[in-house]
Amino acid sequence: MSNSLLYSHLYEWYETNHRSLPWRETDDPYAIWLSEIILQQTRVLQGLEYWRRFMARWPNVESLAAADESEVLREWQGLGYYSRARNLHKAAIQIVESQKSKVERGEIATYHFPNTYEELRALPGVGEYTAGAIASFAYNLPYPAMDGNVYRVVARLRDIDEAFDTSAGKKLFHKQIESLLDCDHPRLFNSAIMEFGALYCTPSLGDNCAQCPLQMQCASYQHGTAEMLPVRKARPKIRDRWFTYHVYVSYQQSTVSDQPSDVFTLIRRRENPKDIWYHLYEFPCEETQSERLKVNGERIIDLTHVLSHQKIHARFIIHKEQQMPELPGTMVIRWDELNDYALSRLTLRALDTLRLTPRN
Ligand code: SF4
Structure with missing residues (x-):
């Protein structure tokens, strides 16, 4: 034809x-x-x-x-x-x-x-x-x-x-x-x-x-x-995952008296090439099997984030610290340097919700 x-x-x-x-x-x-x-x-x-x-x-x-x-x-x-x-x-x-x-x-x-x-x-x-x-x-x-x-x-x-x-x-x-x-x-x-x-x-x-x-x-x-039409095969089941993020925040007084204090935090890079967000940066994270961790902190924010095959149940916990804890694989950066790193969409959403500034 x-x-x-x-x-x-x-x-x-x-x-x-x-x-x-x-x-x-x-x-x-x-x-x-x-x-x-x-x-x-x-x-x-x-x-x-x-x-x-x-x-x-x-x-x-x-x-x-x-x-x-x-x-x-x-x-x-x-x-x-x-x-x-x-x-x-x-x-x-x-x-x-x-x-x-x-x-x-x-x-x-x-x-x-x-x-x-x-x-x-x-x-x-x-x-x-x-x-x-x-x-x-x-x-x-x-x-x-x-x-x-x-x-x-x-x-x-x-x-x-x-x-x-x-x-x-x-x-x-x-x-x-x-x-x-x-x-x-x-x-x-x-x-x-x-x-x-x-x-x-x-x-x-x-x-x-x-x-x-x-x-x-x-x-x-x-x-x-x-x-x-068109017909598609049944979609694979969405996998649930539970991530608890620890947002460590430490304030250090500026040496110049009328300047605001500097704010520091800890981030790490995701290193598993077979997992989501390979080579992106995020706050230190603990993954658990069935629910978010129950940990005390200054503020706690729960977010649900849906990807094509995974549903992430995330909890962000703010810990205000005098001294940053030493956690393997993490690095200390100034809070305003977060903008220089490639962050996952979930981390960006959390930052939006946290609206953390040096004073809160
Ligand atoms: S090509 Fe698409 S819009 Fe056009 S008659 Fe067929 S189904 Fe309808």
């Missing part, structure tokens, strides 16, 4: 309705890669702000490779899923290292971003979707870019009631998108179908189907099944 009618209706819709996003108006693969990594688990509006900040600070792959991992994590703070930031940095280093000798010998003028699907796929943090997105958006290569929005549109256009997040489902959807892909205009096709899923063929359809330009090409509309 020819897709030409589908393409013309889709492109016409896209022309009129697409959002103006800076990474869709460039073919710079570095800028596109950065946007794709940022947007993996992030809403466009929030992602846009981070993308601009990253582009201003590290405008190309060599500048990002030269940064410290801690600076990249600090800039990423608030976006969550920090493995994306670590992989971003690792990938930049990998690209630069692989071309360094050629640049130094003058064989190539500057570092270039990988330009084949296979090379893109070999970068840390780049899966099938991201490789397809960069290959098509930057180089106009005929690869599909299947994000969640595209899975939904394909499930509905082809009326597929198989779960898309199983290995059998992925294969089936991949075949379908290959048969839909416009190999003459892959950049336009991927941009248009992603945007159509994001803005029009959304999870809640409302009255959209009645006015839809793809109505005649949409099997689920013809069969009345659109609202039930």
Whole structure:
């Protein structure tokens, strides 16, 4: 079956309705890669702000490779899923290292971003979707870019009631998108179908189907099944965890009489690469099996923090001390230096709630 009618209706819709996003108006693969990594688990509006900040600070792959991992994590703070930031940095280093000798010998003028699907796929943090997105958006290569929005549109256009997040489902959807892909205009096709899923063929359809330009090409509309699609497998159970944080605070009088006293605290870096928040900083923490610790302190704040597969029941206890306790793996910093460290979203929430100032 020819897709030409589908393409013309889709492109016409896209022309009129697409959002103006800076990474869709460039073919710079570095800028596109950065946007794709940022947007993996992030809403466009929030992602846009981070993308601009990253582009201003590290405008190309060599500048990002030269940064410290801690600076990249600090800039990423608030976006969550920090493995994306670590992989971003690792990938930049990998690209630069692989071309360094050629640049130094003058064989190539500057570092270039990988330009084949296979090379893109070999970068840390780049899966099938991201490789397809960069290959098509930057180089106009005929690869599909299947994000969640595209899975939904394909499930509905082809009326597929198989779960898309199983290995059998992925294969089936991949075949379908290959048969839909416009190999003459892959950049336009991927941009248009992603945007159509994001803005029009959304999870809640409302009255959209009645006015839809793809109505005649949409099997689920013809069969009345659109609202039930796509199907996903049952979600894994959320794991509960109980963290008790000790916020040690020590005041030391300034040597200058009219100056406020300095406030110090203790932080540590999370060092388990298999656990959440690897290489982020936080207050010393005790994890318990079934409930938060009952410990006395000046103030106690309880927060619940939900991640994709974990629910953290956190307790923050303030201890005011004359002398900081000596705890292995921690370091003493001034309270106002907390801003210099990459902190988890939970720690930031606690800081917001604590509103700790030198006087309280
Ligand atoms: S008819 Fe409805 S389900 Fe089908 S593509 Fe259009 S909006 Fe999506």
